[in-house]
Amino acid sequence: MDAQALHTHPGAELSGRAKRLKEATHQTHDRLDKSIMAHNPFASRERYGLFVKVQHQFHRDIDALYANPALDALLPDLRGRRRYDLIGQDLADLGIEALSPSAAPAFQSSDDADLPTALGWLYVAEGSNLGAAFLLKEARKLGLSETLGARHLAASPEGRGLHWKTFTAALDAVELSDAEEQRVMAGAHAAFARVQGLVDEVFAG
Template sequence: MLSPEPRTLLQILKAETRPHHERAERVVRLVSPDLTLSGYRRHLEALHGLYAPLEASLAARLEGLYPELRLAERWKLPLLEEDLRALGHEDASLARLPRPARLPSLPGVPEALGTLYVLEGATLGGQLLLRHLTRHFEGISAGGFAFFRAYGEAVGPMWKAFGEALLRACPDPSLAPRVVRGAQDTFDTFEVWLREVHW
């Protein structure tokens, strides 16, 4: 009898983070039929509070180490700021937005890769939210949804490229639990923060 193929790191991450992912998804209310423009804006403000420190931490851990990750193309903070400016923010008010007291601990590269997995997965999943938001706010000046549009038509290829780069950056199977912990911690941070700030 043939032994099963070993799971890839992406398969391990998907399986081991599923409950954390589901709990985080449950506090996202962007598909609510009674979503208001101010509710949408508050959600983007909450994401800004997370992405600003998370992306800074990821840059400190990963930038320059793995060119194949194409980090400069993956930062979402400028897109969030574009959306928030369209909804009335300016530099001073963006700088005052609250940030969570607790962020994922990123003691090393594997944990940072786990955090990046969550952020890139959110970009992939954001395509469903984009379709909903463009319908929901049709005829209303809600900005260009830059954060959810992210890579445009290249969302699929960028996810595939991330998966390949992840395996090259972390080829040692013994490091998989650390990558998983980084991802789980990031999902949990999203869940706790969105519960704190939700309208």
């Protein structure tokens, strides 16, 4: 399987800030994708369940952002993009308990997050949803679907490509200072690092 399929889409051309983020995080992103696939997350339902644990913990970290009024004003349908509860339902479908959190979420409140940093984390979260068509295809081979165990991998009603395009267009349109731009980049790198840490922890266990 092609690890790059995890987060890419043939029609997902980027410009502006989204393109800069993609270029700046390419190596980190590539390393993460290859790391995930090296653990054979679709070899069995049990292996897939470990992947869902990673997803659940990452989305626990960012769940508060989807209720942030300032971010909601900047990004289209932010509340509708939230997937934390769906991932929890997927774990329940699989009969798997969530990872016991060892620390507080990265973002603990809906209204006190640093917006540029949050934009970087949300870029990573939305990008992972874009590539979920590949993951859903593999999950179906395990007898799973958008209504059983793979709910969080389902496409939005308007389709993955348009869902991503509307997000990146809004991301590109946010006016930021040079210092804030650096915090967006740092946020994206931190998000990828967080997922990598979770992959290492969960699959090693």
